[in-house]
Amino acid sequence: xxPRTMPTSPDTTPTTTPTLAVNMPWLNWRQTLxxxxxxxxxxxxxxxRTPGFVAPSLIFPVMFYLLFGVFITKGGQSDYLLVxxxxxxxxxxxxxxxxxxxATEKSQGWLTMKQIAPAxxxxxxxxxxxxxxxxxxxxxMLLFVCAALFGNxxxxxxxxxxxxxxxxxxxxxxxxxxxxxxxxLSAKAAPAVVNLIYLPLAFLGGLWLPIHILPGFMxxxxxxxxxxxxxxxxxxxxxxxxxxxWWQHLFALLIFTVVFGVLASRAFRQNRSV
Amino acid sequence: MTxxxxxxxxxxxKFSQHPxxxxxxxxxxxxxxxxxxxxxxxxxxTLLNILLGLLPADSGEVQLFGQPVSVLQQSMALRAxxxxxxxxxxxxxNLTVLEHLELFSCYYPNPRPLPELIQSCGLSDLxxxxxxxxxxxxxxxxxxxLAIIGKPALLFLDEPTVGLDVAARxxxxxxxxxxxxDGISVILTTxxxxxxxxxxxxxxxxxxxRFIADGSPATLKAFSQTRQISCCSRLSQQLxxxxxxVQLVVQxxxxxxxxxxNPAAQHLQIHSSQPEQTLRRLLxxxxxxxxxxxxxxxxxxxxxxxxxxxxxxx
Numbered sequence: 001x002x003p004r005t006m007p008t009s010p011d012t013t014p015t016t017t018p019t020l021a022v023n024m025p026w027l028n029w030r031q032t033l034x035x036x037x038x039x040x041x042x043x044x045x046x047x048x049r050t051p052g053f054v055a056p057s058l059i060f061p062v063m064f065y066l067l068f069g070v071f072i073t074k075g076g077q078s079d080y081l082l083v084x085x086x087x088x089x090x091x092x093x094x095x096x097x098x099x100x101x102x103a104t105e106k107s108q109g110w111l112t113m114k115q116i117a118p119a120x121x122x123x124x125x126x127x128x129x130x131x132x133x134x135x136x137x138x139x140x141m142l143l144f145v146c147a148a149l150f151g152n153x154x155x156x157x158x159x160x161x162x163x164x165x166x167x168x169x170x171x172x173x174x175x176x177x178x179x180x181x182x183x184x185l186s187a188k189a190a191p192a193v194v195n196l197i198y199l200p201l202a203f204l205g206g207l208w209l210p211i212h213i214l215p216g217f218m219x220x221x222x223x224x225x226x227x228x229x230x231x232x233x234x235x236x237x238x239x240x241x242x243x244x245x246w247w248q249h250l251f252a253l254l255i256f257t258v259v260f261g262v263l264a265s266r267a268f269r270q271n272r273s274v
Numbered sequence: 275m276t277x278x279x280x281x282x283x284x285x286x287x288k289f290s291q292h293p294x295x296x297x298x299x300x301x302x303x304x305x306x307x308x309x310x311x312x313x314x315x316x317x318x319x320t321l322l323n324i325l326l327g328l329l330p331a332d333s334g335e336v337q338l339f340g341q342p343v344s345v346l347q348q349s350m351a352l353r354a355x356x357x358x359x360x361x362x363x364x365x366x367x368n369l370t371v372l373e374h375l376e377l378f379s380c381y382y383p384n385p386r387p388l389p390e391l392i393q394s395c396g397l398s399d400l401x402x403x404x405x406x407x408x409x410x411x412x413x414x415x416x417x418x419x420l421a422i423i424g425k426p427a428l429l430f431l432d433e434p435t436v437g438l439d440v441a442a443r444x445x446x447x448x449x450x451x452x453x454x455x456d457g458i459s460v461i462l463t464t465x466x467x468x469x470x471x472x473x474x475x476x477x478x479x480x481x482x483x484r485f486i487a488d489g490s491p492a493t494l495k496a497f498s499q500t501r502q503i504s505c506c507s508r509l510s511q512q513l514x515x516x517x518x519x520v521q522l523v524v525q526x527x528x529x530x531x532x533x534x535x536n537p538a539a540q541h542l543q544i545h546s547s548q549p550e551q552t553l554r555r556l557l558x559x560x561x562x563x564x565x566x567x568x569x570x571x572x573x574x575x576x577x578x579x580x581x582x583x584x585x586x587x588x
Binding site (some may be wrong): 026039046049104105109110112116119120224 | 350
């Protein structure tokens, strides 16, 4: 049966009763664009009006980069650490906007309201991806400016652009990771759990300190972390010599993307019928 | 043949071996305003969640507008025909009322114009306020506006006035009456009898997963011929409750009702299906009986009586 076909309204219905939609026209492209824009705008506004999100996600990467990448190492690793702090920085909005905010919106019943309303899930996710990416872009720009001004980092234009593009696209597995966490965790547990995952993931993946100065067993362990492969792949953009070829890291990230995607969509289906 | 808006056949639902809905049957036609009445835990919200496709049924058939409820998940058009106010739903607090309304109106191809909706839901002064700054009644008004923003044919309201003060509740009832006047069918769960009495054209009483009563407020009252007799008497509760026509005897707290001149007397409330008979007995056995009143029972009392008597016979 065509699910968009509604039964015709009964002919004995009182005249005041609204007629049920028959072959109801669904949103046209203009309305769809409008919806996507509205979801993105409102998700961005929600984030922007949450100081507890804006301040740490913008300030921490910049502060850490200036501290470790510029002042402590006297700029010796400023280009290497620029790349890894970019990765660290963009993971934040992805994990928190999806992990914490989805958990909150789920427990508020807002997600359920959208599921009952004819709201496409894709539009909701689109809004969250856009706002996470915009925050990520601001973080990357801030880091670039700091690197160029204080870290004396000089890259080719193609490298600046390539790095920015790669770290933005590379947020996708972390968006899906966050989405899975958000759909699984309670609103109360989510902030703590996401922090407990985010910070070790960054440190153990070699995003705070170069991975080669960590002990050997930690370098081995890092192979299991998406953050490690993200960082290494990004480093390959600025032409760093790496122990492993770049395509291995790309392959690992793709596998993480698929795994988190499957976990998230399964969690979504379970959530739908709870 | 008219297609009922809702048709439920032999619905069963258990939570960890505990039956919540038990061989439930229900048909709701277009234009009805139905109140589903029941105590907490009677299964009202479970029933609504199954009707909305949020919970799977264990067995039985659930149809919405003549289609299986599972179609809801795929069909945007079917979903556009229903509006919902969930129990204790909330919205992100740092968005304004207007922003929430704008977003939800994007979900529908043909939504109600916002100025008209804001006016009719009494939100004109609130549109620029953030949701978190609203009072309980104002929040419910916003959630109600979201429920009707897509011009639904059928509106589900799950205990919409819990926790509201009298004025906010009255204002909310006015909204529901307006929806009724606009031709929207409403299914409302509540444990306030006055609410069901005021709004509904049909009242269903849910108890232990079954409908134990189904009728208009008037028929539900008439269902029970019971009168309530209140008096102060020395007669024991046991004796009175042994009379066949007496359905219920309640003894009010002694310290509130003790009388100086008649310390043995207790204040009793008696529900009787044959009040004249009960009165004759009372007056014959207790010459010092005082404070006698006989009243018809309220819908609330009829409802209590119904649920109690079913409990005893079970």
